[in-house]
Amino acid sequence: MQRRVAALVALLVLGSVTAGTVATGGPSTAALSVEPRNGTVSQLDLPDGNVSTEQQTLVDGDLSSTLATDRERLLMSIDAGGFERAFQASPNRSSRIETVQRTLDAVEIESRELRERRSEAIRAYTQGEYSTTELFRKLARISASASGIRERVTAIEATVDRSEFSMPPDVAARLSSVEAEVVSLDGPLIERVVQTTRADRAPGRFSLQTSADGIVMGTVDGETYLREATDWSARAEMGGNEFGTDGTLVAVHERAQSVYPWAFQNLVSNPSISGFGDSPIYPVRLNHAHGELETYFDGRTTDVFFEVQRLSLSSLPTTTVASERNGSLSIELTETTKRGLVAVDIVDVDTDDPVSATVTVGNETIGTTGANGRLWMLPVADSTTITASAGAENVSVTASG
Known part of the structure; x- marks a missing residue:
């Protein structure tokens, strides 16, 4: 196309x-x-x-979200099958063109409705009407519908190609344009949320900023x-x-x-x-x-x-923003940009070797620094306390602006 x-x-x-x-x-x-x-x-x-809201959330398996996205994909596959039957049953060229045009009319309307549903969901979330879990569930369903629209367009192209039917240039251009209507609705972050709720991925932490x-x-x-x-x-x-x-x-x-x-x-x-x-x-x-x-x-x-x-x-370039020492442990925070990603480095000050330590923010465990002594994590607010624990020792540092 x-x-x-x-x-x-x-x-x-x-x-x-x-x-x-x-x-x-x-x-x-x-x-x-x-x-x-x-x-x-x-x-x-x-x-x-x-920016109306800014926070981090842990996304894990959610059966209701999985069932919802499966239902959206099923409905789209049924629609794709309906188009193929209608197209093959069309008795002549003009009838086939009308079938394609009519299907594109419906797809374009659905695409606009999906964009409206997404903007309405995020506006409602910024106004406190939804929890973060509810927002992600709605975005996952919208993503599944958007992916279904892409699949339906692919199915239309495949049906037309198999029939050796030559569409008029304006109809072909219109078909190629449909994918642009759902750009931003099924991006890789929402796809990861979907995969996580389906248990295809391990639970993960996401940062989230929203506005109108x-x-x-x-x-x-x-x-x-x-x-x-x-x-x-x-x-x-x-x-x-x-x-x-x-x-x-x-x-x-x-x-x-x-x-x-x-x-x-x-x-x-x-x-x-x-x-x-x-x-x-x-x-x-x-x-x-x-x-x-x-x-x-x-x-x-x-x-x-x-x-x-x-x-x-x-x-990425980094800048040290805070460091502390307690006993034999040293902790250092570096940022990629102002309020950007944060790297936590833990070192044994006696040997200068990296230390595998458990990192917590407030009362929540974020992860471990691993063998290289470093853990990357999402941005933290100023005055947040970050603690690293290794064996009986621990060291804390406060993030600052």
Whole structure:
């Protein structure tokens, strides 16, 4: 489909654009909600002053959520089967086109309803109407429905291809555009929540920020920090494509360079820039010195509305923010950025060897430092007490701003 063609065109077009050059003339001068980071890649944040809730939560198995997501996926698979039967039963070309158009009408309506359900759920959560568990359960169900829409689109494409039916270009472009409608609804963080509630993953700790305009989630997975952010205020439902129609992908590339200068100056591989049919949504994917970036621009605002980052913790720059010693144990806290990820290092001061210790925040056990004496964990609030225990000894430190 056209989405795949756009990706191939990007590889050819971008060869004439110098990676690392920050564009000085972009299609928009709108204020950005993507904030720069000192010595690493910029990140999409909720606008200053708009964060309504900020907390961490432990997600574990939840049978009711599992059953709910299974039901959503089953309904979508039934709908996909219904389309194939209707398409094959269509007596002529015009009837088949009408069947595809009618199915796309329904899918687009469902996609809009899913986006509305997600924004309503998060707004209700920020107003205290839902618990964190209830919010994740609702987001998991919405994610399952969004994944089902993608599967239904794939099934439509497969049915059409098997029949050797040639769709009109405008219908093909519309089909390719549907996936853009559910971007941000079934990202990797929510997928991990789903896998955890299904017991396909061990329980995990997630950070969560919400506002009326979006949501930011993060989790530490071994030596990788996975972060997902959505800012609906940066996405418009109507309006023209400010990236234009000629040289669109080049304009997107220049915009991405201006928003993520560090990432483009520290590329590991060439970026991939593509589109979804005739939709004004453009995904940009690249590998940089600190990890992977997947970000989505809306051509109507030229801003980022959805972003996924996978960062290698060992490569991130850190700053020591606190340290203490008690007996033979020493504890040191380092942060990647202001109020960023925290590394806890425990050392035997007599031998200077790393110590495997159990780390608690307040009264809650977070994990162990392991053989290398280090444990990465999600950001902690100022004045939080962090304690490490090894055998009969323990040492505590207070996080400070």
